[in-house]
Amino acid sequence: MSPQLDRIGLVFVVLLALAAVVVPVLALATPADSPFNIPPYLVQLLGKYLCYAILAVALDLVWGYCGILSLGHGAFFALGGYAMGMYLMRQIGTRGVYANPILPDFMVFLNWKALPVAWWGFDSFPYAMLMVALVPGLLALAFGWFAFRSRVTGVYLSIITQAMTFALFKEFFRNDFGFGGNNGLTDFKDLLGFPLQSSAAKAALFSASAIALILAYGAARLIIGSKYGKALTAVRDAESRMRFLGYRVENLKLFAFVVSAVMAGIAGALYVPQVGIINPSEFAPANSIEAAIWVAVGGRGTLVGAAIGAISVNFAKTWFTGAFPEFWLYGLGALFVLVTLFLPKGLLGLLLRPRRERAPTPETPALAIEEGADP
Amino acid sequence: MTLAESHNPTLTHSLLYLDGISVSFDGYKALRGLSLVLAPGEMRAIIGPNGAGKTTMMDVITGKTKPDEGEAMFDGRFDLTKLDEAEIAGLGIGRKFQKPTVFENHTVEDNLLLATKAPRGVFATLFGRDDKGVRRTIDRILATTRLGGLRARVAGSLSHGQKQWLEIGMLLAQDPKLLLVDEPVAGMTDAETAATAELLREIARDHSVVVVEHDMTFVRELGVKVTVLHEGAVLADGSLDQVSADPRVIEVYLGR
Numbered sequence: 001m002s003p004q005l006d007r008i009g010l011v012f013v014v015l016l017a018l019a020a021v022v023v024p025v026l027a028l029a030t031p032a033d034s035p036f037n038i039p040p041y042l043v044q045l046l047g048k049y050l051c052y053a054i055l056a057v058a059l060d061l062v063w064g065y066c067g068i069l070s071l072g073h074g075a076f077f078a079l080g081g082y083a084m085g086m087y088l089m090r091q092i093g094t095r096g097v098y099a100n101p102i103l104p105d106f107m108v109f110l111n112w113k114a115l116p117v118a119w120w121g122f123d124s125f126p127y128a129m130l131m132v133a134l135v136p137g138l139l140a141l142a143f144g145w146f147a148f149r150s151r152v153t154g155v156y157l158s159i160i161t162q163a164m165t166f167a168l169f170k171e172f173f174r175n176d177f178g179f180g181g182n183n184g185l186t187d188f189k190d191l192l193g194f195p196l197q198s199s200a201a202k203a204a205l206f207s208a209s210a211i212a213l214i215l216a217y218g219a220a221r222l223i224i225g226s227k228y229g230k231a232l233t234a235v236r237d238a239e240s241r242m243r244f245l246g247y248r249v250e251n252l253k254l255f256a257f258v259v260s261a262v263m264a265g266i267a268g269a270l271y272v273p274q275v276g277i278i279n280p281s282e283f284a285p286a287n288s289i290e291a292a293i294w295v296a297v298g299g300r301g302t303l304v305g306a307a308i309g310a311i312s313v314n315f316a317k318t319w320f321t322g323a324f325p326e327f328w329l330y331g332l333g334a335l336f337v338l339v340t341l342f343l344p345k346g347l348l349g350l351l352l353r354p355r356r357e358r359a360p361t362p363e364t365p366a367l368a369i370e371e372g373a374d375p
Numbered sequence: 376m377t378l379a380e381s382h383n384p385t386l387t388h389s390l391l392y393l394d395g396i397s398v399s400f401d402g403y404k405a406l407r408g409l410s411l412v413l414a415p416g417e418m419r420a421i422i423g424p425n426g427a428g429k430t431t432m433m434d435v436i437t438g439k440t441k442p443d444e445g446e447a448m449f450d451g452r453f454d455l456t457k458l459d460e461a462e463i464a465g466l467g468i469g470r471k472f473q474k475p476t477v478f479e480n481h482t483v484e485d486n487l488l489l490a491t492k493a494p495r496g497v498f499a500t501l502f503g504r505d506d507k508g509v510r511r512t513i514d515r516i517l518a519t520t521r522l523g524g525l526r527a528r529v530a531g532s533l534s535h536g537q538k539q540w541l542e543i544g545m546l547l548a549q550d551p552k553l554l555l556v557d558e559p560v561a562g563m564t565d566a567e568t569a570a571t572a573e574l575l576r577e578i579a580r581d582h583s584v585v586v587v588e589h590d591m592t593f594v595r596e597l598g599v600k601v602t603v604l605h606e607g608a609v610l611a612d613g614s615l616d617q618v619s620a621d622p623r624v625i626e627v628y629l630g631r
Contacts, residue, residue, distance in 0.1 A: 228500035230485055234478040241476045244437060245549060246464030247495045255497040 008351060009221065009304045013214050019046075020210035024203035040199045043206050045318065047274045049311045050209035054216045054267035056294045056310035057303055058260040061220045063292065064301030065229065066256050067153075067236035072161030073264050074288035075168050076136035078278065080265025082172075083135055085185035085278040086119060087128035088196075092189050105187070106180045116178045125192060132269040133262045140261030141254065148250035148257075153239070162285045169283035184279025191273050202274070209270045213307065216263050220303050223259065232256055293332065297339045299346025308347055387451045390415045390553055390583050391436065396445035397607075398431055405431040406442070407607040413553070418579035420594045420615075421587045423604035424627060429587045430473070432604070433555050437470050438463040450552070461495075469546035473557040475538035479531030483522055483541055486530050487513045490545035512548060520544040520574065536567035543574060553583045560593050572596040591615075 023038060023046065030037040055077050062068040089104040098108040102115055121127040143164060147157060175181035194201045223229050235242050235249050242249050272278045281287075291310075298309020313335070321328045343349050386392045391413040398406040406428045413419055423429055434440035435447055438460045447455040453466055464470075478486050491509050493499070517523045520540040525533065530541060539559055546554050556575065560568040572593055578584060579599075588594055594601060595615055602612040603624050611621045618624050 223501070226501050227488065227503050228497060230481060231489055231500055233480060234489055237478050237480055238476050240439075241472070241478070242489075243460040244464055244470045245490050245495075245545070246461050248461050251497055255501075 002352075004352060005302055005304070005348075006221075008348070009217065012304045012307065013217065016050075016210045016214050020207040020214075023206055023210075027203045027206075028199060040202050043199070043202045044274050047202070047206035047209045048271060049314050050206070050213050051267045051271035051274070052291075052294065052314055053307035053310040054209070054213050054270070055264050055291055056298065056306040057213070057216045057220055058263035058267065059291050060295050060300060060303055060306035061223070061263070062253075062256050062260045063295060064303070064306070065224055065236060066232045066253055068253060068257060069154075069158045069292065070161045070257070070260075071158045071285070071288045071292060072163075072165040073260070073291055074285075075165035075283055076140060076261040076264035077268035077271070077287075077291075078165075078168070078172075078282035079136045079139065080132045080268030081272040081278040081282060082179060082185070082268075083122075083128055083131040083265070084269035084272045085188070086122040086131075086179075087125060088188035088191060088273060089185050090119070090123040091191070092187065095189055096187070104180075104185075106175075106183065110175060118178060129269070132265050136261040136265030136268075137258050140258045144254045144257040145250075148253045151250075162288065165283050165288050166285050169280055169285070172280035172283060180279070182280065184277060184281075185272075186277040186279075188273065188276060196273055196276065205270065205274050209274070212266060212270055216266070217303055217307065219259075219263075223256070224303070228252070228255075290332070293336050297335060297346055299348030302346070302348050305346050305348030312347065385412055386448055388415075389413060389448075390417070390450060391585075392446070392448040392451070393432070393435075394446040396432070396435055396442045396447060398428075398435060398440055398442050405607055406435070408445070409604070409608050411602060411609060413583060413585065415552075416581075416583055418575070418584040418586070418597065418599045420597055420599055420601045421585060421604060422589070422591075422594060422601060422618075423610075426606075427604040428607040429604055430557060431607075433470060433557060433585075433587065436463075436555060437468060464549065464551075465495075467550070467552035468555065469549045469551035469553070470555045471539075471542050471546055471557055471559060473561065475535065475542050477530045477533075477538050477541050477545070479529070481530055482527050483517070483530055483533070484513060484526045486541055486545055487516055487548050490548035492548070492550045512550075516544045516547050519547065519577065521570070536563050536571075539563065539567075539571065540574065543571075543578070547578065547582075551582065553585070554578065556584060556586045558588055559586065560588065560590050568593050569596065 023043060026036050027038040027040065027043045032039070055073060059070060059073045062070055092104065094101050096105040098105050100108050103112060107115070122131070147160060152160060171177050172179055173182055179185070188196055190196055191201065194204070224232070231242065231247060231252055235247075235252055239249055268282070294310040294313045295306045296309070297313055298307065299305025313332070316331070316335070317328060320331050324331075339346060345352065389412045391411070393409060393411045396406050396409045397404065409428065409432060411432075421429055421432070431440060435442050436455060438455060438458050441456055449455050449463075449466055449468065455463060458466070478489065481489070488509065491512050493503070493509065517526060520543060522537065522541060522544060525537065530538065533541060543556070543559065559575070560571050563571065568590065575584060575586065575597060586597065600612065601615050601618050603610045603618050605627045610627065611618045611624050
């Protein structure tokens with residue numbers, strides 16, 4: 001990482017830390033008619049953007065620094081979201097339509113008598129938080145173990161990550177699967193005893209998201225700065241060279257992939273109480289592709305750029321879908337094409353001065369033909 | 376101790392022992408019964424026309440390709456056909472590719488740092504601290520490869536020849552027992568070629584080296600025993616003058 005990029009990162013962290021304090025103050029301590037007041041819906045919207053930014057940082061860690069273009073990170077995000085959603089469902093208790101103290105409404109509706117095993121323990125907040133990290137992490141571990149050991153790289157890897165999220169998408173749609181089917185999980189009441197509808201809870205969730213984004217950026221930056229991070233970039237640029245130097249490339253990739261999936265899961269867990277619902281559409285393959293677009297637009301391989309990309313694209317999306325609801329996907333497509341053509345380093349490239357001694361950006365080395373394939 | 380070892384003095388006293396190696400790709404026989412023995416400390420040049428199986432031989436030694444038949448032993452003890460690339464690199468076999476392959480986005484120093492012999496696991500690299508020994512190794516290699524002034528340069532900005540030297544330096548940093556060097560002077564100027572020959576001779580003082588090369592001037596400059604490969608097997612070996620005089624060699628290779 002260049003010192004220049006680190007300075008931008010520092011500014012970004014300071015701004016986030018300020019926002020974590022100022023936004024709740026303006027939202028809660030100013031009268032509703034004051035020009036400085038931030039209405040609850042806006043706090044919630046901004047918090048949602050920050051969750052997307054965490055997902056983008058997670059994706060940039062594997063794509064930007066290790067060349068693994070995962071188009072299935074939406075699945076890790078959604079799994080973290082479901083784990084949080086299950087906790088929130090169990091908090092509803094007797095306030096549900098059917099007033100069953102144990103079973104969530106959809107289970108009573110489906111005439112289930114007992115709580116499925118997968119739901120056990122989710123009334124405990126620490127257990128649910130453990131699952132937020134563990135479930136996406138274990139899925140990434142299993143998936144990555146097979147994929148990286150089999151040396152699946154490049155577009156082939158991207159395609160199987162799409163297949164992974166699509167399979168989960170289909171599975172979560174089924175009522176029998178036990179996670180609310182098509183409707184997903186919703187009608188949440190409170191989190192740790194605080195009603196989610198209150199302005200205070202919204203402000204607190206915003207601050208938590210800002211802090212989580214700072215931590216995600218900090219963790220990723222530490223990883224990238226270590227010798228392991230250098231090894232990761234080296235795998236991206238010349239994988240076979242690393243193998244012949246004696247590195248277990250699959251283990252290097254697997255670690256980054258699992259860390260990234262856990263980050264995505266945490267992002268999803270913060271997202272769900274802010275939007276108030278989690279359903280299978282979060283697993284939709286297009287969501288994961290959209291996340292890759294945020295990273296590309298912001299600036300791949302910069303971490304800060306990924307976060308900026310996620311926030312700005314989603315800001316544009318909010319505005320665009322309000323102004324011209326039919327045309328958002330065209331707008332997104334056009335944005336992607338324009339950035340690829342004119343801003344190869346993304347929005348962040350505008351901030352970075354061109355450096356004389358910069359090596360050419362590697363072209364998806366994962367697709368390059370391996371060395372030494374003589375006859 | 377394997378049975379073969381106790382009965383076979385050639386194997387026991389060799390660093391690299393290849394016997395009857397055959398490899399085929401989709402019916403094409405890249406290697407047909409190749410045998411080659413390299414003594415500890417020896418430097419050997421391998422020549423042969425395109426398609427003679429030079430690179431495939433390196434692939435077999437480094438674990439990239441598994442042979443259909445034949446024996447490949449390292450240091451008289453390790454069966455190379457049963458190990459993968461990382462394990463073989465760990466035994467002390469370093470490989471330089473035909474096309475210079477360095478980490479283009481890293482500095483020269485970081486390229487060497489990643490190559491330097493040290494624990495290679497995720498957690499060892501994640502929490503590892505800089506140590507003085509590693510710095511000294513890097514300094515020494517920068518001096519050997521004449522890259523001292525370029526320490527902080529991004530490797531992608533080096534010239535072709537400098538990249539080749541950096542890659543050779545990375546092999547040295549691995550501290551291998553055996554270096555496999557594939558066409559180190561392809562695309563180099565005459566001055567660079569001469570400097571590379573000198574570098575390799577220097578390295579050969581305390582390492583075993585196998586050099587695959589097309590450039591006869593360069594092979595002459597190395598002044599070592601030459602093995603000629605043809606159609607996946609050894610055609611002849613001896614000094615360059617001896618093999619140049621061999622009528623079979625002239626016919627397949629030098630005569631053209």
